[in-house]
Amino acid sequence: MAQMTMIQAITDAMRTELKNDENVLVFGEDVGQNGGVFRATEGLQDEFGEERVFDTPLAESGIGGLSIGLALQGYRPVPEIQFFGFVYEVMDSISGQMARMRYRSGGTHTQPITIRSPFGGGVHTPELHADSLEGLIAQQPGIKVVIPSTPYDAKGLLISSIRDNDPVLFLEHMKLYRSFRGEVPEEEYTVDLSKADIKREGKDVTLIAYGAMVHASLKAAEEMEKDGIDAEVVDLRTVSPIDIDTIIESVKKTNRVVVVQEAQRQAGIAANIVAEVQERAILHLEAPVLRVTAPDTVYSFSAAEEVWLPNHKDIIEKVNQVMNF
């Protein structure tokens, strides 16, 4: 075991897969000699050469097309989109093309591509860096969307994503890159892409969260414990498709649910969770399922992040409403 930050765990996962499979290629803007704008690919080009880890021209759509074409030649591309706000440039390659390839070709062509991209607020980035746009891709059939919240999950989920023979979007929350260290095995291991993880067991209310909101939920749970509320925190880990079984099992135990996301209320994937819960477990609910989200405005100017982003206090407030319904 080693103590790693999430970004170190991500680098470690890519190194593991570059070593394991000669078809793995890592590329994007500044991921080569520079080692990535967040150092996620640091040292990889030196270790594996420019044939395996390389820079691209500055064009996201071209990077998407490059990935698709390389996959058609039997490679396992791991492209990077520098910030996920730039996904709009490459929406066609992701949603219009790679996610559909297996289906449109009746299984004759596949796209084992893992798109890595940072997102997420709380670090005062400039415009269109921090936006939570996972909801857009979660609506596209044919691609999985993975969002880790811990170094351990990040490594195991990224190795699983790279090995998956269908496209995966792997979103990395910038605030979680270096904010804490966690135990990460040095050897290779995988974390199942179809499984949520109960980060804290509880019996009074279920908090369903992902990304940075997992930590906000854990913090809220800790504070609420003092008031005698025992919250269960479910970390989705994969936001599309979602692990329905784990969610419903928890709901049946606690009978109360709050879904927590950093994205705006009209975005993200919280509404989908609410719909699944009400379809499958309405008779187990003591209260409506409430959501903690950002307001339905454009992502905040950086100096307003503190008042705009949802935090543990917002979660406690919603839990109190659910408990006192």
Add this chain to the structure above:
Amino acid sequence: MKHVLESVESQFEMFQILNENGEIINKDDMPDLSDEDLKELMRRMVYTRILDQRSIALNRQGRLGFYAPTAGQEASQLGSQFALEKEDFILPGYRDVPQLIWHGLPLYQAFLFSRGHFHGNQMPEGVNALSPQIIIGAQYVQTAGVALGMKKRGKKSVAVTYTGDGGTSQGDFYEGINFAGAYKAPALFFVQNNYFAISVPVEKQTNAKTLAQKSVAAGIEGIQVDGMDVLAVYAVTKHARERAINGEGPMLIETLTYRYGPHTMAGDDPTRYRTEDLDNEWEKKDPLVRFRTFLESKDLWSEEEENKVIEQAKDDIKKAIKKADEYPKQKVTDLIGNMFEELPVNLQEQMEEYKEKESK
């Protein structure tokens, strides 16, 4: 500034071998094709013209779905494909079904593509191609990737793609040729300039005098070819392919051509935006007419031979339509089954649901 434009444009004069009267006007660049090759090229062009006529008729009878007419573009489409090898990978646009057929896609599958059946897109083993791309420009960025993949694998093959004149205005068009250029990847980018993108004339796409000169923006070779001259298209493609597999990078090839029919069979009426005079002018340039004259002058072609091809084409088409008719209908469980290698839980549930429905 005017001077700069003129000097750029002068670099892109149209390359031609066979004139409208079927005479060789450029002996130096005459490709090395055997008599049998020349006849095969003519057979394919005639066959494809008949395929177009029959496809339009079948579409009108409701026996085909989406169809983008190809008459007029035979030299551009087939002259280029004829210069390829089996291991080359084609990324066609929606009008480029003929190239796929001559690259190995069975005719009945091309008809299933038109009707909207996934089996039409299931490339047989060894047919290196994607099914026709509907998103204009997407095939260009993907081609850069396929070509880079070939280069990395050390293959002696090329990735080949086609778009139209309108498609040169897309961002993906530029990104595709620029990426291929930056990686010196073995890619052939065809622009089939038939002067209209649905109703919009090429002058409304760009102020550039040629589309071939757009290669300058990527720093790659570009050439404008008479797209009604099958020998010129073949010769240029052959040359571009050799350059590419020798590691000299991609090439942009503009073929000047014309579609005699509408944009697609989905209600487009070209009389709204094209004059009869223009149509007549291009009729004179018909690639079949001029190549027929050339072959006849060499005693390589006869009416009898042509009729044989026509009968063969009609017979093949009849059989292919029948085979397409007999192919099993699609079920939702087929569509679900084609989504992922391993079905996620939501699709597992829906698979069960539809299995149940389909068993009733």
